[in-house]
Amino acid sequence: HNIAPGVEADKNRFKEVYKSKYGKARIYKILSVSKESKEWVPNNLVCDAPGSWFCKGQYPPGLQK
Numbered sequence: 001h002n003i004a005p006g007v008e009a010d011k012n013r014f015k016e017v018y019k020s021k022y023g024k025a026r027i028y029k030i031l032s033v034s035k036e037s038k039e040w041v042p043n044n045l046v047c048d049a050p051g052s053w054f055c056k057g058q059y060p061p062g063l064q065k
Contacts, residue, residue: 003023012031014031017029034062036060037062040061044060045058
């Protein structure tokens with residue numbers, strides 16, 4: 001986002017919340033997440049072990065479209 005010409009994150013969907021001193025690491029907040037997607041997450045976590053902090057990423061059904 002704004003490093004290479006013509007590459008930009010959609011300002012309506014992403015907000016930059018952290019940028020390291022030299023811009024090597026950046027963290028974005030995803031905006032406009034649907035209530036349906038937020039409710040989907042707790043019941044669909046696939047973790048190493050119960051209570052584990054490491055959980056494989058899964059995408060809610062809304063992103064399958």
